[in-house]
Amino acid sequence: MSLTFHRTFSLSRSSVSKVVQLALNHPGFKQTDLAESTDLGTIYQEAMPRYAGRAGLLSKGNHLTEFGRFVAQHDGQLERTATQWLLHYHLSAPHGNTSFWHSLVQQRFVPGNIFTADGLLTDLSGFLAAETGKVPALRSMRSTVTVFTGTYLKPDGLGRLGLLEERSDATYRVPAVDAPEIWALGYALADYWSANYNGRLTINLDDLVHGDFAAIFLLGDDGLMQLLLQLKQEGMVDLYRISRPYQVVLLQPSVEYALQKLYEG
DSSP states (O other): OOTTTTTTOOOOHHHHHHHHHHHHHSTTOOHHHHHHHSOOOHHHHHHHHHHHHHTTSEETTTEEOHHHHHHHHHOTTOOSHHHHHHHHHHHHOTTSSOHHHHHHHHHHOSTTOEEOHHHHHHHHHHHHHHHHSOOOOHHHHHHHHHHHHHHHHSTTTTGGGOOOEEOTTSOEEOOOOOOOOHHHHHHHHHHHHHHHHTTOSEEEHHHHHSSHHHHHTTOOHHHHHHHHHHHHHTTSEEEEOSSSSOEEEESOOOHHHHHHHHHTO
């Protein structure tokens, strides 16, 4: 599960941006390149490339993904809200390689939900026991819970998305948030479709509306439908809602198409 990939540090966009720029200029960089070309500390040199990989920016071997290439060229400091939504998407996607992160987001990131760090610890412990048959050391799990919440609270992480609030009574609350830009959702839809429905021409609308895709973006039925209707107007999808089960057709399955619209349009 790579539970401690973070080396006890929350995601830092300013640090990940240095990793992304290094990958742009030196594809396949080594950790020695990070030491020579950036001011990242030793542990950050380990943790931040791992974050970049889990957040969809780097592939194996420290090469930029398609998403990473567009970010490096158009949003090098990872400042755009759309970019931050997509970092969250990749960390939370069911087909990603941070499955415990996906589990916590699915269980807890529901607008209006209030929970504690101990509640997250229980969720994490239960998930790991079910998936691996083992429960890691309590210290490792507490560190991971702190890292998880810190990523969504700190401005240098994903705090600007407003997905999580820390309250005075030591609880956390998930507020209602604005929907992502339609082309951020369009990219995520193309990526999600490729990972889960590759080769399918159509899928059931309910699979998106009531499944984990909508939940990643904290979207209810109406919120996702509004974005899908906008993507239909833009020619990326088509919707068949004459009789059930309603269907979604992905007319533009290329992630590059959506990224061009998002970053160059």
